[in-house]
Amino acid sequence: MSQPLDPASWNIETSTARLPALTMGDELCHLAEKHSNIVVLTADLASSNGTAAFRERFPDRFINTGIAEQNMMSIAAGLAASGFIPYVSTFASFASLLCAEQLRTDMSYTKLPVRILAHHAGISMGFYGTSHHAVEDIAITRAMANMTVVSAADGNAIRGLMRATFDVPGPVYIRIGRGAEKPVYETVPAFAPGRFVTMREGAAATIIATGFGVKAAVDAAEILAVDGIELRVLDAAYIKPLDTQAVLSAARETGAILTVEEHNPHGGLGGAVAETLAEAGVGVRFRRHALPDDYVLVAPPSHLYRHYGLTGDGVVLAVKALIG
Amino acid sequence: MTSNSVLERNRDVDRVVLARRADWIRLETIRLIEIAKSGHYSSVFSCAELLAVLYYRTLRLDPTNARWQDRDRFVLGKGHAAIGLYPVLADLGYFPAEWLETYTRLGSPLGDHPDMNKVPGCDFSSGSIGHNLSVGVGIALAAQLQKRDYLTWIMLGDGELNEGQVWEAAMAAGQYGLSNLIAIVDANGMGLDGDVEEVMGIEPIADKFEAFGWSATDINGHDVDAVVEAFDAGQHRSRPHVIIARTRKGKGVRFMEESPHWHLGYLGPKDKDIAIAEIKSRLER
Structure with missing residues (x-):
C-alpha cells in the first residue's frame, strides 16, 4: 500500500494538476463529445501531456504508440486518410525535428487533417536541455506547404486554437507550452483564421x-x-x-x-x-x-x-x- | 451498398492469365520508361506477379469509385515501383489510359513515386522508404475502429526493412492485433548498391516479424500458383501477416537478372528490343 505523499511531493500521476494551462487533454474530451471522428495518439506521454484524461473518457479512441514518434505520425496519416481527425501529441522537439519528414511527406504533401499537439515547445523544458527544446519548430513547419501553424499563448488560447482549427482540411501544427504559462486570456478566445x-x-x-x-x-x-x-x-x-x-x-x-x-x-x-x-x-x-x-x-x-x-x-x- | 462495378475478392481468374498480366506489366514498364528515359525497371519486374495477382484477383475494388470506403486498401511502400501500378490502374478503369502517355512530363499526375491526390486508385502516397507500413497500421486501425471489413495490404521492399520505422510499425501491428493487415515483402535481395545481405542484412525476415507477433509465410514470388495460395491464405488470420515473396530483381529479362546494376537505368533501343523480345516470346507461347 502506498503511503500518503508529502504535500510538496509530486509524481507523474499528479504532475498535470500542477500545470493548469495544459488544457489540451480536457479540450480533446470536449471536442470528442461533439465529433465522433476524433482519435488521439500519444507516444508514451499520456500522463505528462494530459491526454490521459481523454484515455479515461474515450478509451476506444485513444492510441498509444509507445516511444515511437515517427510511427505515430505515419499511423495518424493513415487514420486521417480513412476518415478520422487524429490529434497526435508529443514534445514539440520530437514532433518537429524527429518527425519533420513524416509531417512533410505523410500529412502535408498528402493534405491530410492531422492535428499535431506539439507541447513543451520552446525552452519550457528548461534544464532537460537542448534535446528537449524546440526552438526551430516554427521555421520547420511554416516551410511546409499545406501546413497551418498556430501558437498558443496560454491555456485558454490552446482551447481556442483547437476549436478554430478543427475544420482545417490539411494538417495543423499547434504549438503549446508546458502548461505553466500565466493567463493572458480570461476566457476562451474565438480566433479568426489567419488573424492576429x-x-x-x-x-x-x-x-x-x-x-x-x-x-x-x-x-x-x-x-x-x-x-x-x-x-x-x-x-x-x-x-x-x-x-x-x-x-x-x-x-x-x-x-x-x-x-x-x-x-x-x-x-x-x-x-x-x-x-x-x-x-x-x-x-x-x-x-x-x-x-x-x-x-x-x-x-x-x-x-x-x-x-x-x-x-x-x-x-x-x-x-x-x-x-x- | 455495393455497385455492379465492384470487383470482389479472390476472383476466379486463370493462372495463365495472371502470369501473362505480369509480363504485360513488364512491357508497359519498359514502354513508359521510354518517356522518362530513366526508371526502376528491375524493382517492378521483381513484383510484377505480386501486383498482377493483387489487382486482377485478390483485392476487393471498385474502379468507378476509387474512394469507396469498403475497398481493400493497397499501399505501395516501395513507391519507386509505381510505374508498374499505373498501367494496371488505367487498365482497370481508374483513369484514362491516355494519362500514361504523360508519365513524368510537366504537370503529369504520374511521377516516379505515386501521389494519392493525383492518381485515382492510389491509396497512399509514397516515396520515402519505411513510412508506409506505419500508414498501413493507421488504415487498418481505422477499419477496426469503424468496424469495416476491408483489408489493408502493404508492399515493402526487403531493403526497406533496413529502415527503423518499419519495425516500429511491425511492433505496433502486433501490439494492436491487426489481423486485417497483410504485408508483402518483395524480397528481391537487392538494393541500389547490391545484395541486401551484404549491404545491411535483414534475414531471417520471417523470424523477425514473428518475434513482433506476426504470422509469416515464405513463398516463391514469381510462382503465380504460390502467390495466389499465399494471398488467399493471408486473409482473415488471427494476427498481422507477412508474406515474404522471394523474387529476383529484374526478373523476366535475363541480362537484368544477371547484373546488380539495374536498380535505376534506361534501356537504349537495342537493349530495349532484346528485353521486349524476351518477354514477348513468353507471351506468344
Missing part, C-alpha cells in the same frame, strides 16, 4: 508576439504605459497563414515593430514578419526579440526566461532599444 489578436492598442510601437512571448509583451506594455508609452500588442496566434494586413497596418500606424518569440532568431515569427515588410517595401524600425542563435543554457524555465529577456522587463529593454 489585438491584446492592447497603442501608437508608440507594436509588439507582435507569439506563444509564451505574448505574456511578456503584455507585461512590457503595462510597464511602459506607466511612463505614457502606449504600445500596440498583437498575439500572433496564427503564424501560417500570417496576418500580413495586421503587420502592414502596424508598420503604417505605429512606425516600429518588435517581434517576440521563444524561438531561434532564424525562420520564426520575426522572419515571417520581416519577409512581409520587405516584400511590401515598407521601411520601419524593426527588431526581432528571440533566443540567441545558440543552444541555451541549462536552468529552470523561469530562470531561462529572465536570462534571455522573455519577461516584461526583458521586452521593455528591447522596446527601448527599438524606439530609443
Whole structure:
C-alpha cells in the first residue's frame, strides 16, 4: 500500500494538476463529445501531456504508440486518410525535428487533417536541455506547404486554437507550452483564421508576439504605459497563414515593430514578419526579440526566461532599444 | 451498398492469365520508361506477379469509385515501383489510359513515386522508404475502429526493412492485433548498391516479424500458383501477416537478372528490343 505523499511531493500521476494551462487533454474530451471522428495518439506521454484524461473518457479512441514518434505520425496519416481527425501529441522537439519528414511527406504533401499537439515547445523544458527544446519548430513547419501553424499563448488560447482549427482540411501544427504559462486570456478566445489578436492598442510601437512571448509583451506594455508609452500588442496566434494586413497596418500606424518569440532568431515569427515588410517595401524600425542563435543554457524555465529577456522587463529593454 | 462495378475478392481468374498480366506489366514498364528515359525497371519486374495477382484477383475494388470506403486498401511502400501500378490502374478503369502517355512530363499526375491526390486508385502516397507500413497500421486501425471489413495490404521492399520505422510499425501491428493487415515483402535481395545481405542484412525476415507477433509465410514470388495460395491464405488470420515473396530483381529479362546494376537505368533501343523480345516470346507461347 502506498503511503500518503508529502504535500510538496509530486509524481507523474499528479504532475498535470500542477500545470493548469495544459488544457489540451480536457479540450480533446470536449471536442470528442461533439465529433465522433476524433482519435488521439500519444507516444508514451499520456500522463505528462494530459491526454490521459481523454484515455479515461474515450478509451476506444485513444492510441498509444509507445516511444515511437515517427510511427505515430505515419499511423495518424493513415487514420486521417480513412476518415478520422487524429490529434497526435508529443514534445514539440520530437514532433518537429524527429518527425519533420513524416509531417512533410505523410500529412502535408498528402493534405491530410492531422492535428499535431506539439507541447513543451520552446525552452519550457528548461534544464532537460537542448534535446528537449524546440526552438526551430516554427521555421520547420511554416516551410511546409499545406501546413497551418498556430501558437498558443496560454491555456485558454490552446482551447481556442483547437476549436478554430478543427475544420482545417490539411494538417495543423499547434504549438503549446508546458502548461505553466500565466493567463493572458480570461476566457476562451474565438480566433479568426489567419488573424492576429489585438491584446492592447497603442501608437508608440507594436509588439507582435507569439506563444509564451505574448505574456511578456503584455507585461512590457503595462510597464511602459506607466511612463505614457502606449504600445500596440498583437498575439500572433496564427503564424501560417500570417496576418500580413495586421503587420502592414502596424508598420503604417505605429512606425516600429518588435517581434517576440521563444524561438531561434532564424525562420520564426520575426522572419515571417520581416519577409512581409520587405516584400511590401515598407521601411520601419524593426527588431526581432528571440533566443540567441545558440543552444541555451541549462536552468529552470523561469530562470531561462529572465536570462534571455522573455519577461516584461526583458521586452521593455528591447522596446527601448527599438524606439530609443 | 455495393455497385455492379465492384470487383470482389479472390476472383476466379486463370493462372495463365495472371502470369501473362505480369509480363504485360513488364512491357508497359519498359514502354513508359521510354518517356522518362530513366526508371526502376528491375524493382517492378521483381513484383510484377505480386501486383498482377493483387489487382486482377485478390483485392476487393471498385474502379468507378476509387474512394469507396469498403475497398481493400493497397499501399505501395516501395513507391519507386509505381510505374508498374499505373498501367494496371488505367487498365482497370481508374483513369484514362491516355494519362500514361504523360508519365513524368510537366504537370503529369504520374511521377516516379505515386501521389494519392493525383492518381485515382492510389491509396497512399509514397516515396520515402519505411513510412508506409506505419500508414498501413493507421488504415487498418481505422477499419477496426469503424468496424469495416476491408483489408489493408502493404508492399515493402526487403531493403526497406533496413529502415527503423518499419519495425516500429511491425511492433505496433502486433501490439494492436491487426489481423486485417497483410504485408508483402518483395524480397528481391537487392538494393541500389547490391545484395541486401551484404549491404545491411535483414534475414531471417520471417523470424523477425514473428518475434513482433506476426504470422509469416515464405513463398516463391514469381510462382503465380504460390502467390495466389499465399494471398488467399493471408486473409482473415488471427494476427498481422507477412508474406515474404522471394523474387529476383529484374526478373523476366535475363541480362537484368544477371547484373546488380539495374536498380535505376534506361534501356537504349537495342537493349530495349532484346528485353521486349524476351518477354514477348513468353507471351506468344
